[in-house]
Every structure is written in C-alpha cells, then in structure tokens.
Amino acid sequence: MKASHLSEQLEDIQGMLGSGYGWLKTSRFWLLTIKVGRENDARAWLAGLVDKRLVVSAADVRKSRKHPINDAVAIAFSYLGLAKLGCEETAAHPFPSPFSSGMGCDLRALLLRDSPREWRWSDVEGGAGGPVHVLVAEWRRRQDAAETASAPEKPPELDPDPDVFDIIKVDNDPCAFQQKEGDKEEKLYESFGFRDGLAQPVISELREERGSGLRQVRQDAGALYADRVVAPGEFVLGYRNEYDELTYCPNVKRWPGDATYTSGRFALNGTYLAVRQIEQDVDAFAKFEATYGAAVCEKVMGRRRNGLPLTWQGTPGASISDSRADAFRFRVDDANGFGCPKGAHIRRVNPRDTLGVDVQSSIKSVKLHRLLRRGRPYREEVANDKPRKGIFFIACNADLERQFEFIYQRWLRNPRFACLHDQDDPLVGKPDTAKSFSMPGLASGEEVSLAAFTRTLGGGYFFLPGISALKFILGRENISKVGSETVGALAR
Template sequence: MTASVELDDIQGIVARGYSGLTSACFLMLAITEPAAARTALGRAAARVTDGTAEPPDAAVNLALTADGLRGLGPVTPDLDGFSEEFVSGMTDPNRSRFLGDVADNAPAHWRWGGPATPPVHVMLMLYARDEERLARLEAELREDLLATGGLTEVVRLATATLTDREPFGFRDGISQPLVEGLPKTSRVVAAREGGAAAGDVVKAGEFLLGYPNEYGLLTDRPVLSAPDDPAGLLPRTQGGADLGRNGSYVVFRQLHQDVEGFWSYLDAATRRPDGTADAAARDALAARMVGRWPSGAPLVHAPRQDDPRLADDNDFGYFATDPAGLRCPLGAHIRRAHPRDSLDPRPGSADSVAIGRRHRILRRGRAYGPYAAAQRPGAAAGDGAESGLHFLCLNANISRQFEFIQHTWLNNPTFNGLHDAPDPLVAPRHDHRRTFTEQGRPLRTRHLDLPRFVSVQGGAYFFLPGLRALRYLCAATPAGGRR
C-alpha cells in the first residue's frame, strides 16, 4: 500500500530539487536571544515553501541544529526522540573519526561549523529564478530575521547558477531515488509502460519521519506529551504531540574541489611514453574514477567512449553485466555510492536491491565557484576562485544512510575486495598509499599515491521540521512551561 505523503506539511526541498530556481544561497545563523529569535523565525516560517507545487518564482526552507533547538527552548535539553548522531552533532570527535574528518579535514580547520568558529543554530535556504529575484528575497528575509535582533549571521554560502554539471565537469544528479508518495515518483511511474518495478521506489519513511521505512517500521522521532502542546499545533499520535512527523534530517557539508589538481593528476598519469599529453586517455581515466562519462553515460553501457545519447541512462546493474569491474571499475565513485544489485548476501537478486534501498539519500546540493558552470572536463575557471559543492542530503536515519555510505562504502579502502583503495574522488587522503585500480585482462592497472581532490570546509547536521512543527518551535507562547 502506497503511503499518502502530507505534501502541505512537508518543506518543499524534500519533494523537489527546485531545478527551475537556478539561483540560491544558504544563510547560517546563530541565536543570540531566544524570545526575539522565535518571533523573527516565526515570521520566516510563514514564508516557508511546502511540497504541494513547484514554486515558479522563489522558495524558502528552514532547518535547525540540535543546539538551535536547545536555544529556542520548546523541547527538553536532551532532545528525547531525536537521533543520537543529530544530537551529538557532526563534529563529535568519535563521529569525525568515523566520517574521516581528521588531519586537514578535521573540524578544527573548518571555516564554519567547527569548534573554533561561531556556532550555527539555524540554516535558511533561499532559492529564486534568477540572481535579481534572489537578492530581493534575501533582503526581505534579512530585514525579518536580522534587523530586529535575536539572530546574527555566521556565514553566507553563495552558489553558482544551477546547471547539470558539478565542478569537475561531469553531469550530476542522475541517480536519485524515487520516493514513494512524492510528485516526481508518481509522474515517472505513470510514464513507464506497465508501471515501475517495486525495486525502483523507496519508502517515504527513509526520508520523512512518521512514515514506514524499508523495514516496515517507523524511524524513531520526537513525540511530546499532549500538555506540551496546549495550542494543538502539532499532529497527534497515540495521545502525544508529534514533533517529528513530516520532518527530515539534513546533512550539509561544504566540499572544496581541487579542480585544477584533479585534471593535472590525470594529465600526468596518462602521458604517452614520449611525455606528450593524451587527452583521450586522460578523459577515459577520469570517467573510470567516476563511473560515468562527462555526459552522464554510464561505463556499464559505454565502456570505451562517451555516448551522449546515454546521458540520462540510469537503468543498469552490475552483477550480470559487469561483475569483475572490466567496464566500470569496482572502486569507481558511483559504484560505491550506489552499489545497486551487487550487495551481499545474494548479489544480482531482489534481496540485494532491497538492501541497497535501506542506504539511499536524497541529494539536494548546489555547486559554487567558477568551475561549477564548466561544460567540459578541465574547462578554465576564469578567475581562479575556489569551486566545490555545498553537499546537502535528506535522510530519516543519518547513521544508516549518510554515515553508512560515507564510512562503509566511500571511505572504505577494502570496498569490493580492493586494497588501499578508498573512493578516488571524495575519500580523505592521510598518507600516500591510496590507489585506484582499473580491472583489466590480462593485467590490471594501478594508479598510486592519489592526492586529495576534495576537502571539507564546514558542515553540520540539521533537523528540517514539518510546517506544523516549525510553527510550534517558533511559537511565542511557552509550551508546557519548558521555555
């Protein structure tokens, strides 16, 4: 039975990627005075975009860190019902080691969100159809939030104009999960002859709290006692006030991409014996690291050269077509981030695909910097400014979804039976023994001493409340005497 998702109570970023709103920025704020902050955030909450329709002009979404929830004061200090990883935060020392945020990537070196920088309590996500409309929207929200006290700006994170490319020059956003009950899923299912197979659609509870997940269970979420919501702002569940329903967790990480270093390494690794450059070999090695060609064509279906006709191709597995990694290397980025049908204990089976559905994330990131608009590999950036990705994903279980992918698949040097070979693009580099292996016959090719191409500049875990929960959190009247 398909879950009926309450689109009018979920924030729009869950249902839509805002592809028509090509300009965006993220404002990270700190609470300085709770009562004034609640009043200001209440005004902003009235402008938050829901999931019922694609906004044609602009969109606003709002999320809070654990310290932000504590700062507003409507819930218990220990945040009962929220996930442990959200409560302890991304910069918890044990979590940093688990995620690989150590050495130069350690939070102590971050530009924002780390222990040496001002705390982040609120994230305001602003989207608009163009830069002019974004500037007006931002000015209006700043007047509402910052001019009246209670909140201060920690950092403003700008984005590049949205394209279908990420800064390394590859098409991005192709392999997104279809989420039960969301508008895009309904359209895709209707468009497919005979409907979508069961394995195509992921349960809504993997991304939204209050709905069954892939285990057929409800993920833990914060439920208050009914007296804590005397105004009846929250939905009721078994006599309690459901603060979590229609909410999600946001993982936000600012990832700097060393675009020039990436293409320089590839150029050096693929030079001919006489020292001359081999652009075709360079681009092919880049594609093998990614698992797709720059157009988006997957190596599984286009192993030898790019085929733009396959740019949208996402209908493939690995077990039957390429079990040994001769087309798409076993350690390629997309093969790690989404292993499809190659997971134990029964690779190639429906059980393998079902296991993968328990580790999906809904990506909503935006690129930044001059390289973000590059339409070909290695294209010149122009002014030398930094480029990268504001990685933003939604999940209901941070530990089982984002953290599992990051630790067990991307950063794992023994993924798929490999050795000393974490993800060639995004895994941290703390020594010079990292390799990338191209499987082949009769011999494999190993690329040694991969440098670091991606580094973490900041990050945090946020709770993205449902709209009723957001109104409750921002209510000026004390709830249950807890404020």
C-alpha cells in the same frame, strides 16, 4: 483511528523533500549562529520567511507545473539551535544520539574519519567558529536582463541581520547549470565537469502517481524503475520504512498533545539533513586529467561526464533522459568492474545490486541505505586569487546512523570495500590513504596515483521539521489542523 498516508500530508512537509528545484537555478545557503540574547529576533526573522510563504510545502511542489514556484526556502536546525530556541526534548522520546551529539563531536569524527577541528564551521561547541544553529536554504528562478528590467517587483531579500546572527553565506556557482553538446536543455554539472543530481531515489507516495511526466519516467526506466522506489519512512519521519516499521519520531515538551497523548510526535513529517561543505581542487583534477586522460577521470568518478553509465552501449553522444541513464545494474552489466571499477566514487555511494547474495537481496539491502541529495555546487570569490569551488552537500535521511553514516563508513571510506585492498574513495579520501585506484583491464595499467581532490570545510547534522513543527519552534502556537490532528492519526 486509521493512520493517514504520506500523500495526504503534503501540506505539512517542507518542499525540499519533494523536489531539488531543478528549475530554480540560483541557490544560496545561510549558516546562522544566533547571538546571545537575540533569540526572539531570530525567531521573528525566520517567522517572516514563513509568513511570506517562502517556505513552500510538498503540496506546492506537486502543483508547481500549473502554479510555478519562483522562490523557495527551507529551514532546518541543529540540536544546539533547537535548544537555543527553547525546544527541549522529552525523556521518553529524545532525539537520536548522532543528531544530539553533532557531526563535529569527537566520537563522530572518529567514526567518519573526519578532522572537524580544521573545519571553518560545525554544529558543536568548541569547534571552528561558533556552532551553527540554523540552516536556511534558498532557491530562486534565474532571470535574464530583460526579465529583471521588466519585472514589476524584485524578489524578496532574505539577507539575515548581522546584529542578530553570525553569518556564513555559501553562494551559488553561476556556471553550475550548463547546456553542453547533446543536452536538450541546461543541466546541473559539478565543478569537475560531471553531471550532478542523478541516481536519486523515488519516495513512495511523495511523487504524483499519475501524469504524463511520471509515465515517461517509468517507461524510460522500464523494469528497473522499481530499483529506485523507496518506502517513505526512509526519508520522512513517522512513516513505514523498508523494514515495514514506523520510523522513530522524537518529541519536545509543550508540543500539543504531549502531556496527555503518547501518540503525539513533534518530529512527524520532518527529516534529518547531513550537511557538508566540500571544496573541490579543480586545478589538481585538471592536472590529473592531463596526466592520465579523460577516460581515467571517468573511471574515477564512475560515470561519463554527460551522466551516462560507463557500460552504456548506445550511440556515443546520444541524448537520453536522466531516468534512462540511471536504469542499470552493476552485477548484471559489469560484475568485475571492467567498465565501472569497483572502487569508483559512484559505485561506492550506490552499489545497486553488487553486495548481496543475489540481485534482489542486494537491491533490497541498498534501499536501507539510500540518501536523497539536495545540495548544489557553490563558488566562493577570493581576493586576488581564483574563486574556490565545491559542493554544498545536503543529504536527507530519516536515520543518520543507518543511512549517511553507514554509507560514509562502510562504503565510501572503507579501504576493503567490495574486496578491494587498502583503497579509499578516490574523490573524498584523504591523501595518506587514497594513494592508488585500481582499474581492471585498463590498457595503460591497473592502478593510478591519486591526489587530494577535495577537502571538507564544514559539516553538521540538522533537523528539517514539518511546517507545523516549524511554526511551533518560531512561536506560532496556533498549530494548524494538519499539525495537530495528523500527529495523533499517523501514530495510532
């Protein structure tokens, strides 16, 4: 049987792979630990989110222009969470070791230069607090007072039962979306005051290939649009990746077809999430800016505050599309880092055309290590103190080692990245290593001293299943046609 294309399976893919829900400006993230003996109650509560059609699909996202989505939910599980709910991997097709061992384990802590024993939460036993079993991400359309008063129905309440779960709630930063000078509409800004959510890869076959919106995106990016188009298997399990290979799909016992057909794969249409709760020290960054100036802060980040590249030669303060702002290359425009320093945060996480023997080989290589970011800024109220702010970071990727961990080890935290010497990432590096930051050609000097601008409060790896697999986990045994027939067709 001929393999199907990803574009034909959108009903079975959770919507967050298709969109960051930029029009839903209120978000919340629930980190849930299932209490002993309450597994059935946990399944029932999670199944209720599915039954209410809050777990939207990528097909729903594609239709959202004509049929707007006002509420959306995504559900993902840690390895321990899947085991807690009775999902046992098969010996022939187990889950990959980064996911099964967990981000908070000692080995991964060593690889990622982390300190998980200091975290508030993780995905492993023996860490800070109980291990998180379930991640529920929630997005809602922000309503003004008039809309709230006139609304015939309130949005459904999603609060999990504290008798069933130990709960950590990470709330939206209500100031994350702002309309600043030069912006035509509200845009997402992180807590240090920089545009967020730029430079996202485009998953081939997942975005609609026709329509005025995509035509405009292509036109704005011009010849560089292809730089960001990535094979679907880099983010969605079971499809061809940038190596032109089908991405490995784990399987679990009792998944339909498992006993008879080796082609059946439970993880088809899913992805892995690398999740980290990162607190930002806004006061420390403000003090740094007061000492060195706004231009140096932009050098540290690697972009201007409005999202434009540092090498932008257009009209200052001009309003341009996000696609146009992302249409640039480092080797071509700024090989020596006079505009955007080689060690800048943005340049480390996406080197673009920098690291290969030539432009095209560099771009091809970088496509093997892209991340699809779906996090949001958060705000935590603290009694008798200033609220704490940060990023609830979520990265979708099909290969945790080759994507998230490679970027974190080889680019972000590599002291010799791009031939630098003993320099950590200026934003997420630790105080004992992030001591200086080189800025070639800067009039005020080549290096500045850095502070500890961020700290990690928690982290974990989660599996975001396809919708059919999600129903299976939650006890909905009548797997849909999308789930059962598609599994066999895609793998053959």
